[in-house]
Amino acid sequence: MMSSDEPGATPFHSAQASFSKFQRQYQQTLDRWTPHVFQRWLATFCLLALFMLRIVLSQGWYIVCYGLAIYLLNLLLAFLQPKFDPSLEDDLLADEIEEGGDQSVPVLPSQRDDEFRPFVRRLPEWQFWLSATRATLISLFCTVSEIFDVPVYWPILVVYFCVLFALTMRRQIQHMIKYKYIPFDIGRKARYGGSK
Numbered sequence: 001m002m003s004s005d006e007p008g009a010t011p012f013h014s015a016q017a018s019f020s021k022f023q024r025q026y027q028q029t030l031d032r033w034t035p036h037v038f039q040r041w042l043a044t045f046c047l048l049a050l051f052m053l054r055i056v057l058s059q060g061w062y063i064v065c066y067g068l069a070i071y072l073l074n075l076l077l078a079f080l081q082p083k084f085d086p087s088l089e090d091d092l093l094a095d096e097i098e099e100g101g102d103q104s105v106p107v108l109p110s111q112r113d114d115e116f117r118p119f120v121r122r123l124p125e126w127q128f129w130l131s132a133t134r135a136t137l138i139s140l141f142c143t144v145s146e147i148f149d150v151p152v153y154w155p156i157l158v159v160y161f162c163v164l165f166a167l168t169m170r171r172q173i174q175h176m177i178k179y180k181y182i183p184f185d186i187g188r189k190a191r192y193g194g195s196k
Helices: 011-034 037-059 062-080 086-098 125-142 153-180
Strands: none
Touching: 037 062, 037 125, 062 125, 062 153
16 A cells, blocks of 8 residues: 555545544534534524525625525425424325235234334434535635626525415314424423433
8 A cells, every 4th residue: 555655646635634624523513513502503593593684784695595585495394394294104004005906915003193203203303414514615705706696586585485484384284183283392301210
């Protein structure tokens, strides 16, 4: 194996080694940040505040702001939805019955309430935070270039986003009520092996 000090090493190998070293350092940094949930989200909200301050003071880049808002709404919806959607399971079961599928096989449990099923998110909290932070940083860097400063009438974008947010949240809340799930841990946490 050739080291980077040998004369036969190509620039491609040294660039590849630098890139893999950078990837390892980046992953180590992310691994160190993992347990600090509050601090991570606080930093992301500070980045969002800095981005919004940049938009308000410069009075431009509204299309970048709108794109970021739509992307964050998409991430929020994926965060609130279960990984295994019960409405899709109902649709698949109804299709199988319509097609004359084998109904002699017993289904366990007989009712949905008979079994405890923990809430598993479609988008985990870590991925939600990482994607939101990356998107905010990219949007912040997009405000440096005049290419992304497309002239638009921003009140229309604000109204459209508010309507879109209200409709999607209404649909999501109805879905949560219909299938009886809550995507948050509410209540007292169980403590094991310690004093009360």
